[in-house]
Amino acid sequence: ETGVTQSPTHLIKTRGQQVTLRCSSQSGHNTVSWYQQALGQGPQFIFQYYREEENGRGNFPPRFSGLQFPNYSSELNVNALELDDSALYLCASSLGASGTIYEQYFGPGTRLTVT
Amino acid sequence: GNSVTQMEGPVTLSEEAFLTINCTYTATGYPSLFWYVQYPGEGLQLLLKATKADDKGSNKGFEATYRKETTSFHLEKGSVQVSDSAVYFCALSKGSNYKLTFGKGTLLTVNP
Numbered sequence: 001e002t003g004v005t006q007s008p009t010h011l012i013k014t015r016g017q018q019v020t021l022r023c024s025s026q027s028g029h030n031t032v033s034w035y036q037q038a039l040g041q042g043p044q045f046i047f048q049y050y051r052e053e054e055n056g057r058g059n060f061p062p063r064f065s066g067l068q069f070p071n072y073s074s075e076l077n078v079n080a081l082e083l084d085d086s087a088l089y090l091c092a093s094s095l096g097a098s099g100t101i102y103e104q105y106f107g108p109g110t111r112l113t114v115t
Numbered sequence: 116g117n118s119v120t121q122m123e124g125p126v127t128l129s130e131e132a133f134l135t136i137n138c139t140y141t142a143t144g145y146p147s148l149f150w151y152v153q154y155p156g157e158g159l160q161l162l163l164k165a166t167k168a169d170d171k172g173s174n175k176g177f178e179a180t181y182r183k184e185t186t187s188f189h190l191e192k193g194s195v196q197v198s199d200s201a202v203y204f205c206a207l208s209k210g211s212n213y214k215l216t217f218g219k220g221t222l223l224t225v226n227p
Contacts, residue, residue: 004158033214033215035215040219040220041219041220042119042204042206042217042218042219042220043159043204043215043217044217045214045215045216048214056214058214090158090159092159092215094213103161103164104161104213104215105161106151106158106159106160107158108156108157108158109158
């Protein structure tokens, strides 16, 4: 059974650029959640996708957007990058059913640095 | 809204010492509570969980009891090892999408 994988591992971008981060969910999982972890802080919920539809969003501006594909992999896109977007971006997959989400399994994260 | 407060670190202990990391939460109703651990350079791993009041979660010698009356979920271990050195996060989950709300994390360093 393959766990949650994320790519790339590290990324350096310039302020104003756009970035796409990718996540492959664990086999059999249909739900993906994205979290932003700033240095020295706990992860903060960005949004969740369940069966290709957005299923909740945290307090992040619209320039943070996402997609989930039919194979349940997911992308996080960030436009107009700002210095404060520098963080570790974590993807978590889980098996969801209507009204129930089971344990979330986290990937190793993508470290984004904005200069 | 929901929030989690955990004790500030860093915490430094000698091997075989007793560990307590305090965690309190604010939420309406009955959230599920979790402890996650993050080893250097890795993602988060679920350490233990409790889904209702008075439940005790346990794993790898770690324990935490869901206390509704004090809105707490303190993490304890009777005898820590060097390999327990990591950052520990307390978290709660509530709502239709079961998003996780995390505390800021506590860095634990165990010296031989």
